[in-house]
Amino acid sequence: MHLNNNITLYCTIVKNVVYKNEVPVFENRDADLPAFLLSVYQHFELSYPKFYKMDNLSKLGWLASEVLLKNNAIKDYQPEEVGLILSNANASLDSDQKYIKTVSDIPSPALFVYTLPNIMTGEICIRNNFKGEDAFFIFEKFDPGFIESYVNNLLNNNILSACICGWVDVLGDDYKAVLFLVEKGKEENSIPLSKKNLDSIFENLIIDKV
Amino acid sequence: MLAVYVVADNIYSPLGATTAQNFEQVKQGISGIKKHHNLTLADEPVYASLFNSNEISNHNQLKYSLFESLLIASIEAVLGESRISATDTKTLLIVSSTKGNISMLETNADDPDLKDRIALHTSARLVAEHFGFVNKPLVVSNACISGIMAILTGARLIQSGQYENVVVVGADVISKFVLSGFQSFQAISAEPCKPFDENRTGITLGEAAATMILSSNPKYTDSIKVLGGAVSNDANHISAPSRTGVELAQAIERTLSIAGLLPDDIDLVSAHGTATSYNDEMEAKAIALAGLDKVPTNSLKGYYGHTLGAAGLIESIISIQSLKQNLILPTLGFEKMGVSNPINVCTTLTSKRLKTCLKTASGFGGCNAAIVFSK
Numbered sequence: 001m002h003l004n005n006n007i008t009l010y011c012t013i014v015k016n017v018v019y020k021n022e023v024p025v026f027e028n029r030d031a032d033l034p035a036f037l038l039s040v041y042q043h044f045e046l047s048y049p050k051f052y053k054m055d056n057l058s059k060l061g062w063l064a065s066e067v068l069l070k071n072n073a074i075k076d077y078q079p080e081e082v083g084l085i086l087s088n089a090n091a092s093l094d095s096d097q098k099y100i101k102t103v104s105d106i107p108s109p110a111l112f113v114y115t116l117p118n119i120m121t122g123e124i125c126i127r128n129n130f131k132g133e134d135a136f137f138i139f140e141k142f143d144p145g146f147i148e149s150y151v152n153n154l155l156n157n158n159i160l161s162a163c164i165c166g167w168v169d170v171l172g173d174d175y176k177a178v179l180f181l182v183e184k185g186k187e188e189n190s191i192p193l194s195k196k197n198l199d200s201i202f203e204n205l206i207i208d209k210v
Numbered sequence: 211m212l213a214v215y216v217v218a219d220n221i222y223s224p225l226g227a228t229t230a231q232n233f234e235q236v237k238q239g240i241s242g243i244k245k246h247h248n249l250t251l252a253d254e255p256v257y258a259s260l261f262n263s264n265e266i267s268n269h270n271q272l273k274y275s276l277f278e279s280l281l282i283a284s285i286e287a288v289l290g291e292s293r294i295s296a297t298d299t300k301t302l303l304i305v306s307s308t309k310g311n312i313s314m315l316e317t318n319a320d321d322p323d324l325k326d327r328i329a330l331h332t333s334a335r336l337v338a339e340h341f342g343f344v345n346k347p348l349v350v351s352n353a354c355i356s357g358i359m360a361i362l363t364g365a366r367l368i369q370s371g372q373y374e375n376v377v378v379v380g381a382d383v384i385s386k387f388v389l390s391g392f393q394s395f396q397a398i399s400a401e402p403c404k405p406f407d408e409n410r411t412g413i414t415l416g417e418a419a420a421t422m423i424l425s426s427n428p429k430y431t432d433s434i435k436v437l438g439g440a441v442s443n444d445a446n447h448i449s450a451p452s453r454t455g456v457e458l459a460q461a462i463e464r465t466l467s468i469a470g471l472l473p474d475d476i477d478l479v480s481a482h483g484t485a486t487s488y489n490d491e492m493e494a495k496a497i498a499l500a501g502l503d504k505v506p507t508n509s510l511k512g513y514y515g516h517t518l519g520a521a522g523l524i525e526s527i528i529s530i531q532s533l534k535q536n537l538i539l540p541t542l543g544f545e546k547m548g549v550s551n552p553i554n555v556c557t558t559l560t561s562k563r564l565k566t567c568l569k570t571a572s573g574f575g576g577c578n579a580a581i582v583f584s585k
Contacts, residue, residue: 079445080442080460083441083443084443089329089331090325090329091310091329091330091351093325093328093329096309096312096315096387097315099387099391100315100316100387103386103387103390106394107390107391107393107394108394109391109394109395112390112391112394112395113395113448113449113574115309115387115391116308116351116353116574116575117351118351118352118353118573118574118575118577119448119574119575121352121443121575121577122443122444122445122447122448122574122575122576122577123448125443125444125445125576126445126446126447126448126576128445129445130443130445131442131443131444131445131457131460132442132443133440133441133442133443134352134441134443134575134577135350135352135359135363135441136350136351136352137348137349137350137351138329138330138331138334138349138350138351139331139349140329140331140332140335146348149370149372153366153370159440171325
């Protein structure tokens with residue numbers, strides 16, 4: 001049993017600021033959500049044409065995963081060893097509202113495909129060739145206790161070797177993304193996977209690294 | 211690891227209000243799929259398996275949506291008989307759905323409270339409160355593998371010792387939102403769906419709810435067991451399945467490995483079999499890659515249509531009945547092999563000693579799931 005699963009990297013995107021491991025790495029205070037997401041894409045010099053057709057939920061989650069994994073050796077794992085356990089409150093309601101407006105005229109397949117929250121998971125898997133287990137859970141609020149126990153279970157039972165987990169929620173201009181990379185080994189500056197540490201990072205508090 | 215037993219189950223569908231009623235209908239080759247001309251769904255007539263609105267028992271429209279009423283009706287039909295207590299701190303409720311209350315976007319005024327009323331966590335809370343579940347319910351929404359994922363999640367939470375009992379419930383309602391979306395993909399069949407058939411032309415949708423109650427309590431030793439399951443992602447396309455089937459095959463192989471089984475140990479495969487050209491082709495490849503191409507395989511979509519968040523539960527429950535009654539059900543709608551990698555599609559009601567069944571599903575987002583049940 002590996003009981004020393006660790007948060008080795010984390011990324012938060014909230015209130016038009018991008019944080020990598022608590023350090024603000026980009027901000028664009030005055031933009032609306034679509035413009036802000038585009039500015040993040042451009043700032044980090046990402047080149048991925050599929051980005052432009054994604055809905056806002058997928059764009060947000062995908063950008064958070066890009067910033068999370070930038071300059072990281074995650075590709076050393078086999079595709080089947082990496083998975084995603086994601087959650088939010090509003091599922092795909094942001095895109096559901098946009099899709100329903102097209103129904104009375106010509107229903108849009110390009111919008112309908114984004115009316116499931118785990119499409120975001122698929123976008124991140126396609127980009128990184130992650131083929132391990134994925135799951136999407138709906139909670140009223142971020143549930144660090146559930147994430148801790150569920151991800152520990154996946155890693156301790158060798159279902160995954162690395163897991164990207166967390167919260168990505170979008171509804172209109174309200175949004176928040178917090179992604180954690182959890183691995184079995186301990187890296188320099190890694191933080192033990194615990195309810196308290198997940199919650200502290202989610203709330204953007206100073207982390208107790210002890 | 212702790213054994214996980216299937217203590218009790220229910221299917222609440224247009225074919226009946228209990229598992230027994232449903233199995234009897236399916237055994238007789240009766241399908242819930244009919245031609246409906248309902249202008250709130252679509253301008254043109256469409257084949258689907260739908261409830262008559264007066265069929266839902268205890269449908270308190272003021273308090274509960276149709277979706278929530280289905281969840282409640284299905285749980286209510288089986289919870290008492292199971293003698294599992296909702297109010298026990300060792301009991302958890304898991305809800306599986308793809309779209310929940312989404313039809314409220316069509317029927318309700320767009321006010322600030324609507325987003326919370328639509329939210330799946332709200333439905334889960336209302337259902338949990340109705341029965342007095344003390345633990346906060348868990349909601350799985352992972353496209354068409356939601357039902358299997360919910361059972362697998364429940365089994366794991368029991369095996370890890372966090373809960374002794376899990377009530378897994380799933381449902382989806384067919385509204386204009388869902389139907390028009392699949393139509394926009396040209397994915398809806400103009401006739402009842404024909405899984406794995408050479409003349410298949412797409413999906414038929416269906417609505418239903420289903421409940422499966424799991425427990426590690428040793429008093430259920432004689433019940434069917436959940437031996438394990440696995441989930442994988444194609445990492446290929448957000449709406450089209452893998453071209454090779456390798457990733458579903460990996461989920462199947464991992465499931466067999468976790469269960470300590472070989473392909474020869476599987477007596478029955480309950481496939482996803484949506485009757486789209488691409489899904490059935492991919493699935494047949496995966497079943498063959500996993501060494502299961504000679505194993506009797508069926509799809510139950512010809513009886514229920516694709517019931518989305520309930521599908522994995524309904525098809526698992528019917529397959530468990532097959533194990534109990536040693537009876538393999540035919541694939542309604544299938545006539546002639548229509549996949550390039552032939553598999554053993556069941557075509558007649560067959561009596562055979564059965565011990566172990568594999569259930570699979572795949573969905574949008576590139577997700578695949580497999581789970582195995584055994585006597």
